[in-house]
Amino acid sequence: MKREKDKFEQLLMESFYAAIDAADPHKVVAPHIPTTFAGDVIVVGAGKAAASMAAAVEEAWPEKELSGVVITRHGHSEKTKKITVLEASHPIPDQSNLDATKRMMDQLDRLKEGSMLLALLSGGGSSLLSLPVEGVTIEDIRKVTEDLLKSGTSIDHINAVRKHVSQVKGGQLALAARAKGAEVLSLIISDTVGDNPSDIASGPCAEDFSTYADALWYLSQAKVEAPESILKHLRNGARGAIPETPKIGDVRMRGVKNKIIANSFKGLQAAAAFFKEKGMRPVIVGDGISGEAKKVAQQVSRKIRLELSKPRRKPVVLLSGGECTVTLTGRRIGKGGPCSEFLLALALELEGNPIYAIAADTDGVDGNGEAAGAILRPDTMEKAKELGLDPQKYLEEHNAQEFFEKLGDLFDTGPTRTNINDYRVVLIP
Structure with missing residues (x-):
């Protein structure tokens, strides 16, 4: 009708x-690009705005040798020349998410002292970035994500679970780059209340405020029966057998900057x-x-x-x-x-x-x-x-x-x- x-x-x-125009990556990204940075730059990213953010970086840095991989939702891509754009499933991850995240993380092998990881993050990145810890499968992640979304659990509680079964979220992307001696600059289009970098795309480059114990509690409150592999990993973390995600004051996060460039x-x-x-x-x-x-x-x-x-x-x-x-x-x-x-x-x-x-x-x-x-x-x-x-x-x-x-x-x-x-x-x- x-x-x-x-x-x-x-x-x-x-x-x-x-309102959308105020968050157009082609308008909000350029002022935050460190165009005077002389070292090598590797671009990574994930989210519904990741493709257009990557295209905006290319526009703002036309003479710079750029390469990298960003991940966006199926149908949300945009043409780029230097930075590879991959599409994956949202909001429930599948094999395409796992494959894309592995390709993105492979880019970090080229980082070195004096280089920079430029992370382009936006809402949707939590689902798109799916590289589970050892012992947890993408099917396990898929199931717990679907059940948590159906339960009506708040996104910050969902993200606390996802961070603690991921090799990328909860600051771990930044840690991987810092281990190579690279600087990290994360440009973020916020889709969360409060605009905390830890909440957006599950904070791949930000200190994490949640814990393994929190993740277990949120699962119980949502009455979600998570796969045994996930519960085992979270329980091991809660008793200290697995290191926590980086927290405020973690010296390993020095040299990491997160900038909110657009918000609600x-x-x-x-x-x-x-x-x-x-x-x-x-x-x-x-x-x-x-x-x-x-x-x-x-x-x-x-x-x-x-x-x-x-x-x-x-x-x-x-x-x-x-x-x-x-x-x-x-x-x-x-x-x-x-x-x-x-x-x-x-x-x-x-x-x-x-x-x-x-x-x-x-x-x-x-x-x-x-x-x-x-x-x-x-x-x-x-x-x-x-x-x-x-x-x-x-x-x-x-x-x-x-x-x-x-x-x-x-x-x-x-x-x-x-x-x-x-x-x-x-x-x-």
Whole structure:
């Protein structure tokens, strides 16, 4: 079903691209490239923005002898001339991830004293970088990742587990480079709340704040039965039989720099400036509004009701970012993700109120669906009833993308080749 987009819907969609533009690797990478560095440079990286970041490095350093390997999600690649781009599976890793990560790590063999490892990291890198410790298979990693994602466990808890069964994450990429005497510069496009380098792509070049014991605890809290190989490794680590990941103050991490070059807040600021130019009053609610999608919808709805109760001389726009999660329950699991589920829950919370809204994942893919997210209109629930759609049933079946697809209100961007977390806007005319 196709529907005409009115002026407010057009503004919502245009604002998304304003936020994305603030995190475009071709604009944000160049100012941070150490173009005066005289030694050899090996480029590695992983994430949904890794390919475009690599292309941006080549643009900024046209005369530099460059080589390396970066890994991105299938379909998120970009043409490069010097740096090899490999595609792998996301969010559940498979053999392609293992093969790609091995090829990337092979690049470190060419590092030496006086050279530099330039790491290009962005959201999605945690799944893409899959090189498990000895005794753990990629199938084991695949299973525990899938089970943790289904459980609705927060991403930092998932990453704590992944870091402690990896040869790359939790600062171990940087340690491998430092062991060769190389400097390490990590340029990061953040998709996490708080912008901590340890959280983004599971922190391959950053000190780790979690422990083996934490990883075991998070698995038990999520009620996930991990493969015995993983449990054995974590238990050995917890009792001190295996060295921990590097922590704050670890002398081995000297010579490592991590720089956040784009994040959710900068994207929200760009979108707010866009709305202000259009004569509206933008309000940035926050870039760290996270949690179960349905509960976040309840939280945001209270703020909306407050604004609806106030007199307005101009349209008000509430902008927020963060990272919602979805705990999969019920017999039937449909199509969608945290953004579309948030929007459907918001529609039920605010039925009858004259609002517009958009919720979309800035990488262009929301959960297991094909679209970035969806758009909510004042007549969404009315149209749903006309089509015989039961919004509550679609919500219970985690099938929000199909709900909005039937209404003609999906927001499909294709891969954006960047990633600064969820983007949510509510427009009150």
